[in-house]
Amino acid sequence: MSDHDLSRHKEGQSRYYEGSDEQVLCTWFQELLGSSLDPANLQQDLRSGVLLCELANRLSPGVIKKVNRSTMPFAQRENISAFCDAARALGVKDINNFTADDLFEAKNMKQVVIxxxxxxQHAHLIPDYTGPCLGPPPDPSQGGGGVASTPSRKGGG
Incomplete structure (x- = not known):
């Protein structure tokens, strides 16, 4: 297994996904939302913020109250900002979060991936969420988690 694996247990069997950070994220989005993303085109696929908001609401229903479907840049930036706020509320530390410009202007896609x-990884800790997670649960002794390093699923395994 590489450091960028995603595991998912389904009907008692493990399925593992390997690849680059971007490929693993695309697989995670596919599993959660049914949205097929292209790792080489991740910025364009996420730029509107709609999929990010849908992801956050799948992890914790209602965490983002309003998703703007408009193609106007200000609305898309609002979606991205709402996602960043939701990520923070779901346990992502500010050092691991990103800004709207990091994604919208493609200024720091690495930070978006982080x-x-x-x-x-924090999905392990979200109450009532039972879907796939990235890596092990965050380790509180190491600051509460960062980038996932090993495969896992919520509830162990």
Whole structure:
């Protein structure tokens, strides 16, 4: 297994996904939302913020109250900001979060990927969430988690 694996247990069997950080995220989005993303085009796929908001609401229903479907830049930035706020509320530390410009203007896509991996790791701790997670639960002794390093699923395994 690589450091960028995503595991998912389904009907008692483990399925593992390997690849780059971006590929693992795309697989996670596919599992959670049914949205097929292209790792090479991740910025464009996420730029509107709609999928990010849908992801946050899948992890914790209602964490984002309003998702703007408009193609106007200000609305898309609002979606991204709402997602960043939701990620923070779900346990992602500010050091692992990103800004709207990091994604919208593609100023720091690496930070976007770091945030999404951290959120995937924190998914273990979200009440009532039973879907796939990235890596093990965050380790409180190490500051509460960062980028996932090993595969796991919520509830152990």
């Amino acid at each position: 945030c999404l991996h951290a959120l995937g």
